[in-house]
Structures are given as structure tokens and as C-alpha cells.
Amino acid sequence: MRLSRYFLPVARETPADAQIVSHRLMLRAGLIRQTAAGIYAWLPIGLRVLKQIEQVVREEQDRAGAVELLMPTLQSADLWRQSGRYDAYGPEMLRIRDRHDRDMLYGPTNEEMITALFRDSAKSYRDLPRILYHIQWKFRDEVRPRFGVMRGREFLMKDAYSFDLDEAGLRASYEAMFVAYLRTFARLGLTAVPVKAPTGPIGGDLSHEFHILADTGESALFYDAAIEDVSRDELLAADASTIARLTGLYAMEEEEHARIADCPVPAERLRSRRGIEVGHIFAFGTKYSAAMGLSVQTREGEQVHPQMGSYGIGVSRLVGAIVEASHDDNGIVWPEAVAPFRVGLVNMRVDDGSVTSAAEEIYGRLSDAGVATLYDDRDERGGAKFATMDLVGLPWQLIVGPKGLERGTVELKRRATGERDELSVESALARLTA
Amino acid sequence: MRLSRYFLPVARETPADAQIVSHRLMLRAGLIRQTAAGIYAWLPIGLRVLKQIEQVVREEQDRAGAVELLMPTLQSADLWRQSGRYDAYGPEMLRIRDRHDRDMLYGPTNEEMITALFRDSAKSYRDLPRILYHIQWKFRDEVRPRFGVMRGREFLMKDAYSFDLDEAGLRASYEAMFVAYLRTFARLGLTAVPVKAPTGPIGGDLSHEFHILADTGESALFYDAAIEDVSRDELLAADASTIARLTGLYAMEEEEHARIADCPVPAERLRSRRGIEVGHIFAFGTKYSAAMGLSVQTREGEQVHPQMGSYGIGVSRLVGAIVEASHDDNGIVWPEAVAPFRVGLVNMRVDDGSVTSAAEEIYGRLSDAGVATLYDDRDERGGAKFATMDLVGLPWQLIVGPKGLERGTVELKRRATGERDELSVESALARLTA
Numbered sequence: 001m002r003l004s005r006y007f008l009p010v011a012r013e014t015p016a017d018a019q020i021v022s023h024r025l026m027l028r029a030g031l032i033r034q035t036a037a038g039i040y041a042w043l044p045i046g047l048r049v050l051k052q053i054e055q056v057v058r059e060e061q062d063r064a065g066a067v068e069l070l071m072p073t074l075q076s077a078d079l080w081r082q083s084g085r086y087d088a089y090g091p092e093m094l095r096i097r098d099r100h101d102r103d104m105l106y107g108p109t110n111e112e113m114i115t116a117l118f119r120d121s122a123k124s125y126r127d128l129p130r131i132l133y134h135i136q137w138k139f140r141d142e143v144r145p146r147f148g149v150m151r152g153r154e155f156l157m158k159d160a161y162s163f164d165l166d167e168a169g170l171r172a173s174y175e176a177m178f179v180a181y182l183r184t185f186a187r188l189g190l191t192a193v194p195v196k197a198p199t200g201p202i203g204g205d206l207s208h209e210f211h212i213l214a215d216t217g218e219s220a221l222f223y224d225a226a227i228e229d230v231s232r233d234e235l236l237a238a239d240a241s242t243i244a245r246l247t248g249l250y251a252m253e254e255e256e257h258a259r260i261a262d263c264p265v266p267a268e269r270l271r272s273r274r275g276i277e278v279g280h281i282f283a284f285g286t287k288y289s290a291a292m293g294l295s296v297q298t299r300e301g302e303q304v305h306p307q308m309g310s311y312g313i314g315v316s317r318l319v320g321a322i323v324e325a326s327h328d329d330n331g332i333v334w335p336e337a338v339a340p341f342r343v344g345l346v347n348m349r350v351d352d353g354s355v356t357s358a359a360e361e362i363y364g365r366l367s368d369a370g371v372a373t374l375y376d377d378r379d380e381r382g383g384a385k386f387a388t389m390d391l392v393g394l395p396w397q398l399i400v401g402p403k404g405l406e407r408g409t410v411e412l413k414r415r416a417t418g419e420r421d422e423l424s425v426e427s428a429l430a431r432l433t434a
Numbered sequence: 435m436r437l438s439r440y441f442l443p444v445a446r447e448t449p450a451d452a453q454i455v456s457h458r459l460m461l462r463a464g465l466i467r468q469t470a471a472g473i474y475a476w477l478p479i480g481l482r483v484l485k486q487i488e489q490v491v492r493e494e495q496d497r498a499g500a501v502e503l504l505m506p507t508l509q510s511a512d513l514w515r516q517s518g519r520y521d522a523y524g525p526e527m528l529r530i531r532d533r534h535d536r537d538m539l540y541g542p543t544n545e546e547m548i549t550a551l552f553r554d555s556a557k558s559y560r561d562l563p564r565i566l567y568h569i570q571w572k573f574r575d576e577v578r579p580r581f582g583v584m585r586g587r588e589f590l591m592k593d594a595y596s597f598d599l600d601e602a603g604l605r606a607s608y609e610a611m612f613v614a615y616l617r618t619f620a621r622l623g624l625t626a627v628p629v630k631a632p633t634g635p636i637g638g639d640l641s642h643e644f645h646i647l648a649d650t651g652e653s654a655l656f657y658d659a660a661i662e663d664v665s666r667d668e669l670l671a672a673d674a675s676t677i678a679r680l681t682g683l684y685a686m687e688e689e690e691h692a693r694i695a696d697c698p699v700p701a702e703r704l705r706s707r708r709g710i711e712v713g714h715i716f717a718f719g720t721k722y723s724a725a726m727g728l729s730v731q732t733r734e735g736e737q738v739h740p741q742m743g744s745y746g747i748g749v750s751r752l753v754g755a756i757v758e759a760s761h762d763d764n765g766i767v768w769p770e771a772v773a774p775f776r777v778g779l780v781n782m783r784v785d786d787g788s789v790t791s792a793a794e795e796i797y798g799r800l801s802d803a804g805v806a807t808l809y810d811d812r813d814e815r816g817g818a819k820f821a822t823m824d825l826v827g828l829p830w831q832l833i834v835g836p837k838g839l840e841r842g843t844v845e846l847k848r849r850a851t852g853e854r855d856e857l858s859v860e861s862a863l864a865r866l867t868a
Contacts, residue, residue: 007501007566009555033551036510036538041551044566047504067441070481072588073507073571074540076470082456091533096540097574099525104470106508107529117467117475121443126812132441133477137507141533154506378560 001341002363003376007044009033010388020216022323025332028167029391031319038145045374045392046319046342050156053318056187056337057158064180066131066160071113073137077103079112083291092140105180106148111310112219118306119294122163123287128306131176133160136313147216149320150276156316163306164431165298168284170307172282177311178236180280181210182246186235188318189335190325194225195276206283208247211275214324219400221275223251224265239401253321276321283309319428331395333416341374344394345433347403348382350411359400362410369433390415398428435775436797437810441478443467444822454650456757457582459766463825465753472579472587479808479826480753484590487752488569490621490771491592498614500565500594511537513546517725521672526574537648540573545722545744548595552740553728556597560732562740563603565610567594569749581650583754584710590750596622597740599732601719604741608640608717609610611745613672615644615713616680620669622752623769624759627657627709629685642681645709648758655683655709658699710755729837766827767850775808777866778828782816782835793834796844796859803867824849832862 006341008030012267018024026032031046058068061068074096080086080219086105094106114132122128135158161175176197178194184193190212197207211221227249234242257263263270289295289305298304326333333339343366347359359377361365366373376385390398397413404410404422412428413420423431442464452458459467463512465480476484508530514520515777520539528540541547548566556562569592579587596607614630619626631643645655661683668676684699691697697704723729723739732738736743760767768774777800781793793811808828810819816835822833833845836857846862847854857865 001501004560005499005501005564006557007503007564030555032490034509034555035506035513035547035551037534037536039506039510041507042504042546043551044501047502050504065439067435067439068481069441069478070476070484072469072473072475074470074473074573074588076473079469094530094664096530098528099577100471102471113469113475116469117477120467121441121464124535126438130439139508140697144534186740235473307574 001003001374003374004378006374007357008392009043010391012387019053020147020150020324021327022150022320025318025323025327026148029332029393032054032149038142038151040149040152040154045406047064049319049334050316050336052338052340053188053322054156054158054315057184057313057315058135060180060184060187061133061158061160063183064131064176066133066177068134068138068181069132070134071107071110071117073107073139074104075107075113077105078263079116080105082116083112083288085112090212092142094139094141107136108138108140109157109310109312110134110159111161112292115288115292115294115308118163119292120328122294122296122306124297125165125299128175129162129164131160131162131173133158133311147320148288149316152316155314160311162309162311164308165306167307170283170285170309174178174213174281174309175240175243177281177309178208179312179382181311182235182238182242184313185210185212185278186232187337188322189337190278190322191228192228192278193221193251194246195221195223195253195275196247197253197280198256205285208281209277210279212278212321212325213273214276214321215274216324217274217276219275219277220254220272221251222257222263222270222272224249225269227251228271232415243312244294276313276317277326278311278318279311281309281311283307327393330387331391334393334395336395339393339395341372341394342369342393343373343396343398344389345373345375346382346385346399347375347377348385348399350377352380352402355400355402355405357388358410358425359407362398362429365429366432369429371432396432398432435808437808439811440808442826443477443826446821447823450810452582454581454584454758456584456650457758459825460582460754462748463766463827466583472576473586474583474586474588479774479777483753483768483772484711484750486774487622487756488590488749488774490748491618491747492569494614494618494621495567495592495594496756497617498565498569498610500611500614502568503566504568504570504847505541505544507540507573508538509541509547511539512795513550514539516550517546517722519537519546522704523745526718528573528575533587541570542572542574543746544568544593545740546726549722549726549742552597553726556629556728556730556740558731559599559733563596563598563607565594565596565607567592567745581754583750585652585749589748592747592749594745596743596745597723598742599738600731601741603716604719604743607713608743609674609677609855611715611743612677613695615715615745616669616672619644619646619712620666621725621771622756623771624712624756625662627661627685627714628680629655629657629687629709630681631687631714632690639719642715645711645770646712646755647707649708649756650758651710652686653709653711655685656688656691656697656706658683658702659703659705660706661685669694673722679850710751710758711748712752713747713753714746715743715745717741760792761827764821765825768827768829771827773827773829775806775828777805777830777832778826779807779809779817780819780831780833781809781811781822782819782833783813784813784837788839789834789836792839792844792859796832796834799863800866803863805866830866832866
């Protein structure tokens with residue numbers, strides 16, 4: 001992508017109303033713009049990150065055997081009356097009346113709708129087990145939206161729902177999603193701490209939250225330091241034993257931790273850090289299937305209410321969480337897995353024919369090799385271009401200038417470490433297209 | 435994808451409330467389910483089609499130099515007060531009040547929001563020209579939603595917006611989008627007739643609608659038969675001369691046609707058919723930039739309001755339009771470009787070890803070759819499996835049964851023509867992976 005034709009409004013100044021670093025950097029680096037309280041437009045480079053994360057989440061859901069569909073954003077209030085949640089849900093539910101005075105709402109979650117969809121087509125044990133998911137915009141009318149996309153009102157969530165014949169099946173689905181979550185966060189380069197959670201308004205008796213460690217997190221966590229010893233490779237190869245190991249280690253939110261008289265973790269191994277909740281899974285059994293009349297016939301001919309669970313990941317919130325976890329004084333430092341472009345190509349002198357023809361050739365070759373490249377072909381000073389590249393945080397910067405070209409070289413900079421190498425064009429291309 | 439683990443609720447009966455064939459087939463083939471009046475959930479196989487179409491639309495927008503971003507579904511009423519459309523827009527606008535009693539709305543279109551976003555960051559001629567687009571859910575509170583996704587209330591639209599310094603620039607952007615539309619519809623296997631349109635509530639003085647010919651279309655069109663002579667290859671290679679040729683040929687909606695005293699087309703070349711509007715483009719100049727205070731500095735230091743246009747494609751409506759254009763008595767006939775899976779693999783006898791091991795091996799090899807395959811591994815009668823495959827409409831069916839296997843063959847059926855070939859497994863695989 002040529003920056004001269006892109007839409008990347010970066011800002012040098014720190015936005016006054018942004019309290020946390022991810023919010024500030026996402027505004028400054030041109031990822032998002034607020035369009036109303038707690039509602040954001042995703043500018044082109046922000047959308048690319050959002051889609052990368054969405055794709056990792058999708059691949060891990062698919063790998064776990066979940067099947068993607070897409071439910072609408074608006075729902076009928078009648079659906080929520082069937083479960084009894086229409087009146088129970090507080091003012092965070094955005095209630096809407098259409099032109100025919102029908103009560104509707106902007107979905108904050110989809111337990112009711114998926115239960116109704118499944119009820120209307122699943123008839124027997126042969127239709128189970130199933131895990132269905134979608135990635136769709138949700139709305140929660142937060143009283144005080146803040147922290148940018150971390151606590152916005154309109155947000156992108158992946159929510160999956162499992163249907164099983166019995167409790168053993170539900171446990172298997174819950175474990176499959178647990179594994180998918182461990183793999184998802186590991187692929188995103190994040191350390192996620194699973195915390196046993198109270199089940200709250202969704203109901204049920206088994207629930208875990210997944211928290212990313214970050215100083216600006218809204219939750220205070222207490223956990224066994226051994227959790228941090230689980231390696232990325234172990235998480236990518238996670239199975240039931242990984243879950244057993246992780247959930248066997250102490251991890252509590254402050255409120256729950258305070259209630260425990262004797263913390264089982266020795267003081268020297270007890271860590272206290274803040275966390276950002278990015279995932280939440282629930283096994284709630286027959287709560288919705290019973291309330292909404294979903295039943296299937298077993299092999300033996302009995303009618304039973306399927307055992308259900310639900311499994312959420314805050315996809316848009318993850319963008320903020322990753323920035324919280326990965327930035328420095330100069331800007332964002334994207335992990336490769338979610339970077340909006342892999343390479344930032346800087347043309348230091350667009351008015352110099354030989355520099356421009358070299359940069360254009362490199363841009364063409366990177367593009368042909370399928371390397372996502374943001375090419376700064378604007379007529380700007382080098383200093384401004386460097387500052388933009390650091391702020392935007394692409395993993396690699398490739399700098400093409402007149403002095404280097406005289407020696408037949410370009411400069412390759414690794415954003416994460418600041419490390420620079422002077423290389424021939426061919427070596428630089430070989431490294432980036434490897 | 436194994437059908438035994440998928441979610442594909444097909445129905446043999448014709449749904450009572452569905453008036454047109456695409457609505458009936460989309461319900462029967464398990465593409466969609468209605469969740470409220472004019473609001474649909476996209477079931478897994480429907481979502482796959484929707485995403486294929488979305489991707490073709492996206493590629494052609496990118497190819498035309500448009501840049502993707504994503505605006506939220508909900509908008510502040512204040513934005514629409516700036517353009518004066520908040521009060522002017524009728525009851526199709528879904529008006530919402532949030533918990534703080536702020537007036538909001540579910541976006542039916544995004545001229546205001548994109549103008550405000552562009553206004554807050556574009557400063558000079560160097561920021562122009564630009565075409566920005568997004569693919570996002572919209573809501574129009576139709577008084578009588580009908581025809582399934584063809585006239586739903588919540589629908590997926592691609593809307594692009596162009597910003598140019600002067601009228602010549604606007605004409606160039608308009609032409610670039612016109613070409614993108616011709617290519618998009620040609621790639622989707624559709625014959626689209628561009629019709630000069632009145633500009634209506636969006637305003638401006640140049641506008642075209644794109645109609646797909648189908649007997650159930652809501653518009654009656656009169657056009658020069660020569661429009662149908664433009665070949666797919668010509669459309670894929672479209673440029674300004676293609677546009678000049680097409681727009682030089684007569685094409686009018688009935689209402690406009692009736693107003694014309696002397697139709698310029700000789701009777702033997704005048705065609706009258708019904709059409710489904712799937713795209714609409716507008717050049718409206720400074721209507722929004724002037725009303726909302728968007729201006730940029732020219733090279734000469736003057737402040738000017740950019741010339742704008744907007745360009746919509748009904749992505750979810752296209753699913754219905756394609757089914758209208760491509761089906762037979764047995765079900766849907768997907769064009770290859772948008773088919774949810776390329777191959778339907780039918781295991782005729784799951785209880786027969788040799789049939790199942792052959793089918794499993796074929797499934798593995800198709801999957802490894804990246805051929806999207808729906809594998810019917812259910813314990814069902816062959817007749818039911820054939821009926822499902824015909825209904826669902828994948829381009830190819832590959833049937834593995836005991837009799838053929840004795841002769842070392844499988845059967846390959848082309849859905850569009852019904853043509854069947856008895857082939858060795860290797861020849862069948864070679865044909866499908868070519």
C-alpha cells in the first residue's frame with residue numbers, strides 16, 4: 001500500500017481525553033476515531049489489525065470443530081422474554097422500538113437467539129454435539145465508556161455456544177474451547193491467565209475468565225507464579241493435561257482472593273498484577289435449553305434438554321490489550337501475528353530518481369512475494385517518516401536513501417529491538433521474504 | 435467439512451410465507467433463518483456464500499484504489515443534524531435513544547460519518563483524491579419487509595465514498611467505481627444493466643443503478659438489447675470506453691421510460707424485463723462537504739469543498755439475486771465464484787468399510803489440495819443425500835458407492851447441467867483439483 005494514497009491520519013500530540021496508553025497510541029497511530037461516546041470507526045490500519053486478530057480467533061475456533069454462522073445485531077425482545085432475561089438485564093441493554101412499536105434490542109450476547117435457532121432444527125442425538133459461533137458487533141450501553149476500545153459500547157465479540165447430550169459432553173466441549181483459547185492467546189503473543197470466575201448473569205456452575213497481564217488492567221489478580229512458567233510451545237500443544245495443570249494453579253480476582261482465609265500459594269510464589277479480561281467461558285447446563293423449550297431425542301427415545309455452554313472473546317478489545325502489552329516510548333510494537341503490514345518501506349528522497357526507482361522496485365518485489373508492505377512514498381522529511389513508522393509499529397522498516405544506495409545498500413530496522421543492519425537490497429529482500 | 439458435524443438444516447417443504455423462489459430456496463437449503471421481521475441469521479452455508487461475495491466486492495474495490503475502513507453501525511443523531519438529513523429522513527431510519535437520552539440511529543448509509551471523519555484529518559490537496567469504503571451492516575426500517583434478504587431490514591452493504599479536488603476528479607472516481615461494478619458483477623456471473631437514475635434523497639446530478647435481470651425483480655426495465663451483447667470478457671476488461679458504450683445505450687426504469695415521448699430504440703431492439711437493483715452510484719459534488727464544513731487547501735492556497743460521490747452494493751441482497759438468476763426445479767445452482775463449497779462428496783454407504791475408506795481418502799486428498807468440500811458422511815439413504823446436494827447446489831457432486839468401487843470408479847456430476855461421468859478416483863481428483 002502506498003502511503004500517498006492511503007488514509008493514515010497520525011497525530012504527534014497526545015489526545016487530551018485518552019487516559020491509558022493503548023487508547024492514546026491507537027488514536028495517534030490512526031487506528032481508530034471516536035464517532036460517539038464509546039463508539040469508534042476503525043480506520044484502515046486499525047481495521048487490518050482487527051481482521052488479523054479475528055482471523056486467528058476464527059482459525060482456532062474452526063480447529064476446535066466449532067462451525068461459524070452469523071446472527072444479526074438486532075434481536076426481538078420476545079426472544080429474551082422466553083428466557084426471562086429481558087426484564088432482568090439492566091440498563092446496559094440498548095432497548096429499541098421499531099416503526100411498528102415492536103420492542104427490540106441491540107444484542108449484548110446471543111444465548112437466546114442461538115438456542116432458538118438450534119431448537120427449530122435439531123431433533124435428535126444425531127444433531128449433537130455441536131459448537132456454533134459467530135463474530136459479530138455487540139452493544140452494551142456502558143454508563144461510562146472509557147479506555148477507547150477496551151470498554152467501548154459497540155464492540156466486536158466472538159461468541160460460541162455448545163450443545164451436548166449430557167454433562168460429560170459439555171465438559172468435553174468446555175475443554176475444547178479452553179484449549180482453543182490457550183492457543184489463540186499464545187498465537188497472538190499474549191500471556192493469558194485463566195481465572196476461575198463466578199458465573200454471574202449468564203448462570204451455571206463452571207466458568208473461567210482469561211486475563212492479559214497489563215498494568216492498566218481493570219482487574220487485580222493474585223496468582224501462582226508457576227502459571228508464567230507454562231511456555232508458548234506448551235500452550236500451542238495444549239490438551240486436557242495442560243488445562244488440568246493450569247487450573248490446578250491458584251489464580252483469583254482480588255475480591256475472591258480477599259475472601260480466602262488461607263491462600264494455598266507460598267508468599268514467594270504469589271504474584272499480584274493487573275489484568276484485562278479478554279475471554280470468558282461458561283458451562284451453564286440446561287438453563288436456556290429448559291427455559292426456551294429446546295429438547296432432542298436420545299438414542300433411547302427420551303426427550304432431553306441439551307447441556308450448553310457459551311464462550312466469548314473480545315476481539316476489538318484484544319487490539320487495545322495487545323497495544324497495552326506491546327509498545328514503547330515511540331509507539332506501538334506489533335507482534336508479527338497481528339501486524340497490519342509486515343514491512344514499512346521508507347523512500348528517503350522521493351525527488352531523487354535513483355532512490356525512487358530503487359524503492360519502487362523493492363516495493364514491487366515485496367508485493368509480488370506477498371509481503372504486506374506499507375510504502376512511504378510521500379514528499380516528507382526523513383525524520384517525520386521515521387517517527388510515523390515507529391508510531392505505527394510495523395515489525396520491519398526498510399529504509400532506502402541516497403547514501404546507502406551509493407554503497408549499494410539499504411537499512412533494515414527491527415522495530416521491537418531497534419536493531420539496524422546495513423544490507424544489500426538482495427539480502428534485505430531475502431530476509432523479508434524468507 | 436463433514437456434514438455429520440455441520441449445521442445444515444434443510445427442509446423438504448416449501449415455506450408458506452416465502453413468495454419468491456430465492457427466499458424459498460434460501461430457507462429450504464439452510465442458508466438463512468428469519469429471527470425477526472426482515473432480520474435474518476446467516477446459517478453456516480449461507481455465511482460462506484455471503485463471504486465469497488463480500489470478498490469479490492472487496493477485491494474489486496481494492497483494485498480500483500479504494501481503501502477499506504470500518505464505520506460503526508450506530509451513529510449519533512448530531513452528525514445527521516449537521517447535514518440536515520436527521521429530520522428529512524423518513525420512518526425508514528431506526529431512531530434510538532441511549533441510557534443518557536442521547537438521540538442515536540442505526541446507520542442506513544454513511545455520507546455524514548465519512549464526511550466528518552475525512553474533515554477531521556484531511557487538510558490539503560495532498561490528501562486527495564481518495565476513495566474510502568466499508569462493508570458493514572445497515573438497517574432500514576422497511577414498512578413491509580419481504581422477499582427474504584432481498585428487502586430485509588438489517589442488510590450488509592458495501593458503501594464507498596470519493597473525495598476529489600474538482601469535477602474532473604469526481605468524474606474519474608465515478609468512472610473507476612463504474613468499472614469496479616462492471617467487473618464485480620461479471621465475476622459473480624451476473625448480467626447487470628446500468629440504468630441512469632434519478633438521484634433522490636442522496637442528491638447530486640449524476641447517478642446510475644445496476645440491475646440484475648430476474649423475473650421477480652421489483653423494477654420494470656426497458657433497454658436496448660445491444661446491452662446484452664457486451665461479453666463477460668469485455669466487462670472484465672472494462673474501461674472508460676466500455677462505460678461510454680454502455681451508458682450510450684438506452685436503459686430506463688418504467689416510470690422514466692413512460693415519460694419519454696419518442697423512445698430512441700427501434701421496437702425490435704427494445705427489451706422489457708424486470709430487474710433487481712444491486713448497486714447504486716451517485717456523484718453529488720459538494721452537497722455534504724459544504725453542509726458539514728469539509729474543506730481542503732488547494733496547491734494555490736485556496737480553501738475548497740471536495741467534490742464527493744457515494745457508491746453502494748447490496749452484498750446480502752446479491753445472495754438472493756444470484757439465486758433468482760441461477761436455480762432449477764431441484765434447487766440452487768451456484769456459480770463457481772460464490773459457491774459455498776466447490777464439491778459435494780457423497781458417501782453412499784457409511785456402513786460399508788470399503789466405501790467409507792475410499793470416501794475418507796478422497797475427502798482427505800481434496801482437503802489437502804485446498805478444494806472446499808462438503809462431505810456427506812451421514813447415515814442416510816442415498817436418495818435423501820442426492821436431494822440435499824441438488825438443493826444446496828454445489829458445482830460438483832462426487833458420488834462414492836459400492837457398485838462403482840467394484841469397477842474402480844466413482845461418479846462425478848456437474849450440478850449445472852446434470853451431466854454425469856463415471857471415472858476412476860484418480861481422474862475425478864485430477865479434474866477437481868486442476
